[in-house]
Amino acid sequence: MTSNSDPRSASQSHEPLSVLHEPQQQKNGTTPVDFWHGSQLRSAAANPLPGNDPLQTAQGVYVTVHGHFYQPPRENPYLDSIERQPSAAPFHDWNERIYHECYRPNAFARILNERGDVIEIINNYEFLSFNIGPTLMSWLERHDIETYQRILEADRKSCARLNGHGNAIAQAYNHIILPLANERDKLTQIRWGKTDFRDRFGRDPEGMWLAETAVDYATLEALVAEGIKFIVLAPSQAQRCRAIATDDQPANPWLEVSGGQIDPTRPYRCFLNKEGRRERGEELDSSLFIDIFFYDGPISRDMGFDSALSSSHNLAGRLGQAVRGDHRPSQLIAAATDGETFGHHKGGTEKCLAYAFAHEFPDRGWTVTNFAHYLSLQAPTWEVELKPVTAWSCSHGVDRWQDDCGCGGGGLWNQQWRRPLRDSLDWLRDQLVKVYEDAGKKLFRDPWLARDEYIQVIRDRSLTNLSGFLSRHQTHKLSAAERVDALHLLEMQRHALLMYTSCGWFFEELSRPEGVQILRYAARALELAGEVTGIQLEKAFVRRLAHAPSNVECFQNGAEVYRQLVKSAQISMEQVAAHYAISSLFTSYPKDQPLYCYTAHQLDYQLQRMGSLTLAIGQLQLVSDITRESMQLVFAVVHLGGWDFHCCIQPFSGRRAYAEMRERLFEAFKQASAAQTILAINAMFGSQSHSLQSLFAEERHRIMRLLTHETLNRLDQLYTQVYRDNYGILMAFHRDGLAVPQELQVAAEVALSHRVSLSLRALEQESSDLSADPSTASLNRLLELESIATEATSLRCQLNLPEAKQILERLVLRSLWQLLYHFDPATSKTELHRLERLLTLSQQMQLGLSLARAQELYFQRLQHWLIPQCFHWLRSAGQMKADAAETMQLADLRSLLILGARLGIDVTNWLNQLP
Secondary structure, three states: OOOOOOHHHOOOOOOOHHHHOOOOOOOOOOOHHHHHOHHHHHHHHHOOOHHHOOOOOOOEEEEEEEEEEOOOOOOEOOOOEOOOOHHHOOOOOHHHHHHHHHHHHHHOEEEEOOOOOEEEEEOHHHOOEEEEOHHHHHHHHHHOHHHHHHHHHHHHHHHHHOOOOOOEOEEOOOOEOHHHOOHHHHHHHHHHHHHHHHHHHOOOOOEEEOHHHOEEHHHHHHHHHOOOOEEEEOHHHEEEEEEOOOOOOOOOOOEEOOOOOOOOOOOEEEEEOOOOOOOOOOOOEEEEEEEEEEOOHHHHHHHHHOOOOOOHHHHHHHHHOOOOOOOOOEEEEEEEEEHHHEOOOEOOHHHHHHHHHHHHHHHOOOEEOOHHHHHHHOOOOEEEEEOOEEEOOEOOOOHHHOOOOOOOOOOOOOOOOHHHHHHHHHHHHHHHHHHHHHHHOOOEOOHHHHHHHOHHHHHOOOHHHHHHHHHHHEOOOOOHHHHHHHHHHHHHHHHHHHOOEOHHHHOOOOOOHHHHHHHHHHHHHHHHHHHHHOOOOHHHHHHHHOOOEOOOOOOOEHHHHHHHHHHHHOOOHHHHHHHHHHHOOOOOOOOEEEEOOEEEEEEEEEEEEEOOEEEEEEEEEEEEOOOOOEEEEEEEEEEEEOOEEEEEEEEOOOHHHHHHHHHHHHHHHOOOOHHHHHHHHHHHHOOOOEOHHHOOHHHHHHHHHHHHHHHHHHHHHHHHHHHHHOHHHHHHHHHOOOOOOHHHHHHHHHHHHHHHHHHHHHHHHHHOOOOOOOOHHHHHHHHHHHHHHHHHHHOOOOOOOOOHHHHHHHHHHHHHHHHHHOOOOOOHHHHHHHHHHHHHHHHHOOOOOOOHHHHHHHHHHHHHHHHHHHHHHHHOOOOOOOOOOOOOOHHHHHHHHHHHHHOOEOOHHHHHHOO
16 A cells, blocks of 8 residues: 555665666577576576476475555546646656556566666566555556556466466455455455456456455455455464374464464465354364465565665575575465555665566576465465454554554554544444445345446446346336436445545544545445435534544544535536536537546537637536436536636526527627626526636646636747847857846746747657658758757756657657667668657757656567567578568668667677677
């Protein structure tokens, strides 16, 4: 679990990246392919005989590093979208920031040489044991399908490598503390987690990660009932263990290990009785059990909080300290930590991990595996009893999520709010159960089975899938209104589960974003209950929240947190319509427009302008993509100029009424009087209105930028004129080494920044449809940008170019794609020259261009295209064969390899060996 205020996310100092891993050295006698696939060769060399294969027979040292990758659901419950989070700047939100720092870098983890050039790119997920929370996987699927597919591919490859046992394990759906959930919620969370996993990875999960590793015997019973084979816990959660009885030794003594002394190098079996084992001395059913791995606590702590990840050599050395020298046939060294440790909490450490997987561990003869594979080789020979209720991050059982236990506290603040918050949500959950059962039994044959299988709709909200789901569960053919009620009830239950997301209790204060988020889910559940049955539970719920004291004076208690931060953020369909109406003045919407989790069907729209005034009138049908509820609304919005908007919304009451309203408003508008227009709108719509502030933040900020665009353009022109008029004076000041007047220097920087921005946008537009031969206009534009960069350097200008870095990165990637995937010898020199000029331009402007995507693209083509070309030249000793029509010219090959060096890829080996 990651949060921007989690102490684990504090920035830490590290050695330079070149020290995070050891450079791969080419060994004497190796062929070129050895250089690029050294890790596979070393692994094969370590196990030359099939009968001595640790992937088939348990022998030697096995290593498993587990990453718990998770982000709490951050979506606005009314929009199903994450809003901008300023604390994550310069990124849009914390998901996006951690994605750039961790999730994608681990999918393309670099191994560098001593010069910092890329030698290998490793998919760390192929070697990590991992779970990725379903809410995070959904976000990745939406925002970067390439990284998402790399994760799925990694699991498939690990399955192939490890006898059908993939690295991925499931997670209880939305990170609730299962021991604190009622029995029904436990089962739904496990079932949703399993279904989500199966849909993504194409197989049933063997193991499951429990939020905060929180567990009790009732949770184990639920896991066993749902076919989960193993879980992973902290060593402190074990009470006692012993060797499993055999015919030779039917009774073995128990060993007390409650202080975290359990041996984590072996798996354990935990037997249950039919009700779930809760007390010692109960008769057990030997067919009811779950296997448990305990991660190595000291190593895991050192990875998360100390220097174990400072280099791959240190990591291997730290793991090596845990190897037991007692001649056992096999042992597993397992560490587990937040997946976000690798790159987010500890920057660059995904490289350390990659080198360890590819080189350090195989060089020591260790086998990189996962829990499921090791369990298939080594069934538990020991059994374990757990403490009654425990979690890894709380020394008081699971009190961190229900009481003022001191865990997660900060300074003088207390957590006395935790128990009232838990009690309030439990009360609400139970009230919503009654609503669901009473209303649901009229619509669903089995309401709770429908809830368990609703994950199928959450995964795919298409009308076809929804209709199939309802046809399987409905008591009768549902009317359109009943279908909406059915979805309202299921969404009510989804939000009732989301309101238990563990992050809401993890930290020191209720009014933090995590606490506010779970209250927003509660508010949405309350609203949905009211829409189906008319029942009003909010007042009673808020009264209970008043007993949750806040540490922040302006809130005082949970009731005020709810009123100030939750209630004020609720969104109605009328507000969605107002958003559409105001933004339509600046965007030409098609007839059907997706709008967050709604679809807006434009039934009528007319716009007129008169001087500085603009009036738009429309008829709109809004349909929720989630609940399928729809509403026909009419709107009138007038833009008075600048920041002033007046927008009114009302339900559609018929074509005649709408036509009359439209005619009267446009008649009033003809008077070109803002006052008369607003009076006419209010007379027909009432006094309740919406302004620019009513827009959702993303669109409001976009319109604010549009409204200031004309003013900024005028300022740019003014600064440009000042710069041109005083260019000679500026040059004289710089030539004589005198301090330049601030006003003149600012004018130069604004003017040149403006010119660069305009030229870059034009260059991107001209390059959007690349042909084999770059246009003359594009090349001229490059020449212009180079001239501006030279001018800025001579005047020592600090250019303000917020968009330039992203534009140039896109241009480099597009040009590289054209060069490598549509290679044409006739135009390659021109395209290559253009690409090199783009790279030089970014250096001149000191933009700090990220070449990560370009490196990944180049490296892929290097392996699958350029290296085979090199092999041809090496095999033929430089003599072209007559039938080698697809072989490129040696000069072209050299040029492309030199480009690789420019991109930071180590191609020295190939350049040196080519004739």
